[in-house]
Amino acid sequence: PDDDPLRRSSRAADDSSKPYIYTPPKRYGRAVARGGTVPAGDDTGGSDALPAVIGSSGACCCCICAALIVAGGTMLAYERFSRPDDAQGSVSNGGLALAGVIVLILAAASFLIGCCSCCFGCASAFAYPPGGGGGALGGLGTSGEQYEDGHKEVKVQFRRLNDRYEKAADALDSVHLNVIGGMKEVREAQKKEDAKRKEEEKKKREELEKRVQKDLEAGLTVANMRRNYRPVAFLIKFEGDMMASSMELLRKQVSIVVNCGRAGVDRAVVVVTSPGGAVSPYGLAASQLVRIRKAGIQLIVCVDTVAASGGYMMASVGDTVCAAPFAIIGSIGVITQIPNFQRFLNKHDIDAFVFTAGKHKRTVDVIGDVTEEGKDKLKSELEDMHRAFKDHVALARPKLKDRIEEVATGEYWVAVQAKELGLVDEIMTSDEYLESICSENEILEIIERKRKTPWSGFHAAARAVKSAVDGVTTKHVQSPHPMAVA
Numbered sequence: 001p002d003d004d005p006l007r008r009s010s011r012a013a014d015d016s017s018k019p020y021i022y023t024p025p026k027r028y029g030r031a032v033a034r035g036g037t038v039p040a041g042d043d044t045g046g047s048d049a050l051p052a053v054i055g056s057s058g059a060c061c062c063c064i065c066a067a068l069i070v071a072g073g074t075m076l077a078y079e080r081f082s083r084p085d086d087a088q089g090s091v092s093n094g095g096l097a098l099a100g101v102i103v104l105i106l107a108a109a110s111f112l113i114g115c116c117s118c119c120f121g122c123a124s125a126f127a128y129p130p131g132g133g134g135g136a137l138g139g140l141g142t143s144g145e146q147y148e149d150g151h152k153e154v155k156v157q158f159r160r161l162n163d164r165y166e167k168a169a170d171a172l173d174s175v176h177l178n179v180i181g182g183m184k185e186v187r188e189a190q191k192k193e194d195a196k197r198k199e200e201e202k203k204k205r206e207e208l209e210k211r212v213q214k215d216l217e218a219g220l221t222v223a224n225m226r227r228n229y230r231p232v233a234f235l236i237k238f239e240g241d242m243m244a245s246s247m248e249l250l251r252k253q254v255s256i257v258v259n260c261g262r263a264g265v266d267r268a269v270v271v272v273t274s275p276g277g278a279v280s281p282y283g284l285a286a287s288q289l290v291r292i293r294k295a296g297i298q299l300i301v302c303v304d305t306v307a308a309s310g311g312y313m314m315a316s317v318g319d320t321v322c323a324a325p326f327a328i329i330g331s332i333g334v335i336t337q338i339p340n341f342q343r344f345l346n347k348h349d350i351d352a353f354v355f356t357a358g359k360h361k362r363t364v365d366v367i368g369d370v371t372e373e374g375k376d377k378l379k380s381e382l383e384d385m386h387r388a389f390k391d392h393v394a395l396a397r398p399k400l401k402d403r404i405e406e407v408a409t410g411e412y413w414v415a416v417q418a419k420e421l422g423l424v425d426e427i428m429t430s431d432e433y434l435e436s437i438c439s440e441n442e443i444l445e446i447i448e449r450k451r452k453t454p455w456s457g458f459h460a461a462a463r464a465v466k467s468a469v470d471g472v473t474t475k476h477v478q479s480p481h482p483m484a485v486a
Contacts (some may be wrong), residue, residue, distance in 0.1 A: 058117030068107035075100030155449040235445040240274030244281035263296030276309025302430035323415035333410025
């Protein structure tokens with residue numbers, strides 16, 4: 001809607017953004033999907049070809065090695081058996097023996113080079129796995145390199161999902177017993193169905209060609225026509241933990257949608273799975289999704305299992321919120337809990353000193369005295385965060401503005417109850433929603449592209465040991481700060 005407070009269109013859609021959407025026949029759609037993908041990033045083609053090039057070099061070296069062994073062995077055998085037993089050998093025969101030895105040395109060198117090439121080929125295959133049905137994205141102009149400050153850019157790729165059910169149908173047909181296939185009447189009916197299908201495909205193709213000709217005469221660009229006829233539904237899956245640690249990936253995914261999506265044409269489908277966590281990380285995650293709505297791209301949020309507290313803070317941003325019937329929805333509230341060991345320390349005559357500058361720098365902490373003033377201040381801070389949470393939900397979902405106090409009690413509900421309260425718009429799973437739009441949209445999932453190396457296991461073990469050591473060395477010297485959890 002034009003009065004949506006979270007939507008501020010940053011680009012205008014073409015006048016012909018919605019009048020015509022081309023729906024390809026299923027067979028045609030599969031042919032396109034299986035015909036390969038065009039790399040969307042900067043290194044897909046080269047990285048996929050690298051293992052093949054190195055492996056081919058190793059195979060060539062092995063073939064050369066075999067040929068040299070045969071040639072050298074033949075030279076030495078000829079020199080040995082062509083010479084009489086009582087003769088010392090001629091100069092020419094001696095030269096032939098020397099040439100045979102040199103050829104065998106070259107064969108050994110070629111064998112070593114071939115072995116090394118094969119080893120490097122295997123290693124590069126781990127380091128640069130094939131795209132797996134999608135083009136690699138080096139991050140909107142970056143190549144995923146590691147910067148001087150140690151920050152490593154996240155690499156993502158597209159994965160097309162439209163044809164996954166059609167492939168399943170083909171597989172089922174191939175194994176299903178056809179008990180009527182041999183009947184004459186069935187074969188004739190099948191021919192009629194095939195002819196009818198081809199005629200429908202021909203009509204669709206002619207209609208598409210007429211539409212293309214009309215739009216070309218109107219001055220539309222090829223890129224705009226392609227995107228208008230087959231809009232894109234970007235799919236993002238977010239699985240949140242306490243600190244929303246996948247924030248870097250979400251930031252990259254949202255940036256791709258905002259910069260590559262077309263306002264009023266494409267849409268973004270975000271599948272949120274999170275029981276909530278710290279306020280600030282989830283507030284940032286929700287703000288990332290707001291960017292999609294500000295760009296004028298329709299945002300659909302799907303919840304299959306749980307979107308509570310901080311998870312619902314993200315889900316509420318969607319233009320439409322879909323949830324599975326028994327998904328957990330709500331928990332619009334804030335909580336914090338802090339253990340205090342002050343009485344234990346006093347009992348054992350242990351002094352603990354907390355020095356602060358600022359009246360409310362520490363309201364309630366682990367080892368200091370807890371005063372009524374400090375507890376009241378902490379409660380006031382939680383109320384401020386809760387008020388901001390309620391304002392966020394009411395702004396994102398205007399239908400809840402008049403009843404926000406009723407639903408913002410910290411309670412949670414299953415989706416069928418949440419729909420009655422206005423927290424959810426539709427009761428359906430993410431798979432059901434994607435199936436409903438797959439005929440008219442290209443469903444492209446944006447996933448992280450991870451590189452595997454032969455040393456990945458050792459690096460993971462080293463990081464785990466380092467994390468354990470850091471935890472042991474720091475937990476006794478750092479006092480935890482009060483953390484509000486949404």
